[in-house]
Amino acid sequence: xxxxxxxxxxxxxxxxxxxxxxxxxxxxxxxxxxxxxxxxxxxxxxxxxxxxxxxxxxxxxxxxxxxxxxxxxxxxxxxxxxxxxxxxxxxxxxxxxxxxxxxxxxxxxxxxxxxxxxxxxxxxxxxxxxxxxxxxxxxxxxxxxxxxxxxxxxxxxxxxxxxxxxxxxxxxxxxxxxxxxxxxxxxxxxxxxxxxxxxxxxxxxxxxxxxxxxxxxxxxxxxxxxxxxxxxxxxxxxxxxxxxxxxxxxxxxxxxxxxxxxxxxxxxxxxxxxxxxxxxxxxxxxxxxxxxxxxxxxxxxxxxxxxx
Amino acid sequence: xxxxxxxxxxxxxxxxxxxxxxxxxxxxxxxxxxxxxxxxxxxxxxxxxxxxxxxxxxxxxxxxxxxxxxxxxxxxxxxxxxxxxxxxxxxxxxxxxxxxxxxxxxxxxxxxxxxxxxxxxxxxxxxxxxxxxxxxxxxxxxxxxxxxxxxxxxxxxxxxxxxxxxxxxxxxxxxxxxxxxxxxxxxxxxxxxxxxxxxxxxxxxxxxxxxxxxxxxxxxxxxxxxxxxxxxxxxxxxxxxxxxxxxxxxxxxxxxxxxxxxxxxxxxxxxxxxxxxxxxxxxxxxxxxxxxxxxxxxxxxxxxxxxxxxxxxxxxxxxxxxxxxxxxxxxxxxxxxxxxxxxxxxxxxxxxxxxxxxxxxxxxxxxxxxxxxxxxxxxxxxxxxxxxxxxxxxxxxxxxxxxxxxxxx
Numbered sequence: 001x002x003x004x005x006x007x008x009x010x011x012x013x014x015x016x017x018x019x020x021x022x023x024x025x026x027x028x029x030x031x032x033x034x035x036x037x038x039x040x041x042x043x044x045x046x047x048x049x050x051x052x053x054x055x056x057x058x059x060x061x062x063x064x065x066x067x068x069x070x071x072x073x074x075x076x077x078x079x080x081x082x083x084x085x086x087x088x089x090x091x092x093x094x095x096x097x098x099x100x101x102x103x104x105x106x107x108x109x110x111x112x113x114x115x116x117x118x119x120x121x122x123x124x125x126x127x128x129x130x131x132x133x134x135x136x137x138x139x140x141x142x143x144x145x146x147x148x149x150x151x152x153x154x155x156x157x158x159x160x161x162x163x164x165x166x167x168x169x170x171x172x173x174x175x176x177x178x179x180x181x182x183x184x185x186x187x188x189x190x191x192x193x194x195x196x197x198x199x200x201x202x203x204x205x206x207x208x209x210x211x212x213x214x215x216x217x218x219x220x221x222x223x224x225x226x227x228x229x230x231x232x233x234x235x236x237x238x239x240x241x242x243x244x245x246x247x248x249x250x251x252x253x254x255x256x257x258x259x260x261x262x263x264x265x266x267x268x269x270x271x272x273x274x275x276x277x278x279x280x281x282x283x284x285x286x287x288x289x290x291x292x293x294x295x296x297x298x299x300x301x302x303x304x305x306x307x308x
Numbered sequence: 309x310x311x312x313x314x315x316x317x318x319x320x321x322x323x324x325x326x327x328x329x330x331x332x333x334x335x336x337x338x339x340x341x342x343x344x345x346x347x348x349x350x351x352x353x354x355x356x357x358x359x360x361x362x363x364x365x366x367x368x369x370x371x372x373x374x375x376x377x378x379x380x381x382x383x384x385x386x387x388x389x390x391x392x393x394x395x396x397x398x399x400x401x402x403x404x405x406x407x408x409x410x411x412x413x414x415x416x417x418x419x420x421x422x423x424x425x426x427x428x429x430x431x432x433x434x435x436x437x438x439x440x441x442x443x444x445x446x447x448x449x450x451x452x453x454x455x456x457x458x459x460x461x462x463x464x465x466x467x468x469x470x471x472x473x474x475x476x477x478x479x480x481x482x483x484x485x486x487x488x489x490x491x492x493x494x495x496x497x498x499x500x501x502x503x504x505x506x507x508x509x510x511x512x513x514x515x516x517x518x519x520x521x522x523x524x525x526x527x528x529x530x531x532x533x534x535x536x537x538x539x540x541x542x543x544x545x546x547x548x549x550x551x552x553x554x555x556x557x558x559x560x561x562x563x564x565x566x567x568x569x570x571x572x573x574x575x576x577x578x579x580x581x582x583x584x585x586x587x588x589x590x591x592x593x594x595x596x597x598x599x600x601x602x603x604x605x606x607x608x609x610x611x612x613x614x615x616x617x618x619x620x621x622x623x624x625x626x627x628x629x630x631x632x633x634x635x636x637x638x639x640x641x642x643x644x645x646x647x648x649x650x651x652x653x654x655x656x657x658x659x660x661x662x663x664x665x666x667x668x669x670x671x672x673x674x675x676x677x678x679x680x681x682x683x684x685x686x687x688x689x690x691x692x693x694x695x696x697x698x699x700x701x702x703x704x705x706x707x708x709x710x711x712x713x714x715x716x717x
Contacts, residue, residue, distance in 0.1 A: 256694075
């Protein structure tokens with residue numbers, strides 16, 4: 001597209017080569033506000049936060065440098081360590097289960113079932129709810145005196161016990177259930193759109209060759225859906241890192257500190273404890289974690305193309 | 309919020325009858341029934357001066373409201389006045405010059421002579437200048453006991469913590485929870501401080517929290533406090549409620565023997581129409597160390613460019629400590645007045661105990677006055693973890709506590 005534009009401009013001007021900066025001028029002017037926003041808000045504020053994480057800022061940001069003190073304290077705080085562990089468990093499980101369940105549901109719907117749109121609506125519905133509502137609903141469902149445990153017991157299984165939100169060892173899975181319930185619908189819809197994009201002829205060819213259906217999915221269809229998977233992956237990962245409201249609504253970090261997550265640590269330190277330095281240190285660590293995952297992936301995804 | 313204030317201001321201008329009527333937005337987190345009734349007394353008194361009180365109640369606890377209040381002040385959208393707790397919460401805002409100096413009013417009204425205990429005013433003082441108006445005293449140092457629960461268990465109502473611990477097995481045998489406790493961190497944090505004061509004594513708490521003395525924090529006396537707290541954890545094992553008032557309700561209905569909670573719990577007993585001494589018993593300082601901490605609420609006035617608002621702020625500051633306003637507010641709120649020379653009229657047996665201790669000068673600073681919110685939250689995190697995990701040993705917890713104190717300011 002750009003090369004065609006350049007050629008037209010050249011043809012019109014005739015004599016001298018055009019200034020490359022003035023190419024598509026209106027488009028460039030239009031994108032200035034967004035570019036500035038990205039530079040100032042995203043990069044500028046990120047840099048500002050990282051710089052202030054090395055200071056002893058309390059309620060007000062101050063440039064009073066204390067070296068790595070905030071990080072020292074951060075990594076010797078039990079609550080932060082528990083938060084990181086929870087995020088890792090939640091993240092890995094959420095990634096695997098969302099992809100597997102989302103794809104399976106999409107593949108089942110794609111087998112031309114009856115009432116497909118009804119099923120699709122049902123699966124997508126939870127996504128229309130906010131995390132706060134989801135959290136409260138599952139807090140009640142998982143409450144031993146009101147929810148699932150009570151229902152099963154009243155059916156006759158007196159010794160049935162299911163109270164993940166009250167058991168420090170498995171509380172994070174209670175949150176995971178609610179997260180999956182809310183998030184898989186969207187991934188399913190994206191996967192379904194991807195499956196619909198697959199040419200019918202591929203299926204016909206596979207059938208002619210006598211390849212079993214499951215094998216066609218695993219060996220042919222999934223590799224073809226790579227861009228869809230990348231989109232789904234980005235959506236799921238961003239959802240994992242920012243998990244906050246679900247925990248607040250379901251357990252507020254309890255029992256004890258067993259279901260704390262990093263984002264909640266950052267908020268509590270910055271606003272409730274009036275300790276900006278500590279909150280900034282924690283959020284810088286969160287940024288670093290994202291960067292560690294993102295940079296190798298971006299290198300593989302985009303770096304490869306340039307070489308090829 | 310802003311457009312609403314704007315509309316209010318516009319209508320006030322349009323009607324324009326009262327010459328000096330100024331709208332003053334006051335933010336606070338008093339939203340429960342009794343609290344709202346109490347704050348209405350302030351509003352009534354302030355409206356009577358010809359100004360207008362614009363109520364800016366923020367639902368939720370102080371932990372929800374404080375960040376909102378602070379961000380509004382820092383963001384250049386200050387309210388006329390705001391509630392905060394006595395203590396170090398506004399320290400930095402004052403140092404940054406964002407709060408109005410009330411020294412002039414304090415001197416004109418003679419606050420130095422009337423505020424009792426005088427430490428309340430010290431909490432408002434930075435570099436010799438007064439920046440806040442204390443309005444009430446709330447104390448954590450109380451234990452509430454259900455007479456019915458002990459009757460059902462067939463044991464006499466204990467008069468101190470030691471007897472309470474001894475009576476616990478009998479309560480359990482009668483199918484009761486000995487100690488009611490909500491699962492929120494601030495509740496465990498507060499209760500720990502009460503046990504620390506009662507079991508460890510006033511000198512120990514001053515050494516640890518006041519002087520940050522590491523020997524005391526690692527010492528055997530403090531270890532005893534942890535053993536007592538671990539005992540409390542065992543006694544409350546079956547208490548799964550979340551909110552403090554649900555825990556109080558367990559005591560009111562006789563399902564639990566007792567609860568360690570501040571004097572605001574008394575409002576719940578009043579609403580349930582129970583009588584102090586007959587239906588419930590109160591033990592200040594767990595019956596071991598009869599002392600009250602003097603936490604509570606104070607009003608701060610953010611600096612404002614508008615001279616009319618500044619005038620109204622000064623008027624409100626002076627008004628808050630007037631005797632009739634103090635009586636009207638505190639009798640609704642169930643808290644103690646900040647001046648010793650007013651009479652609340654008929655008070656119940658528990659309130660009387662409290663007022664007597666105050667008059668006798670048996671007081672100590674509250675946790676909010678000696679520690680920063682940062683340290684308090686760290687301690688609360690530790691205590692709530694300890695509370696939720698029966699395998700967490702008191703020895704390890706003591707070490708973790710000492711660690712926090714060693715880097716506290």
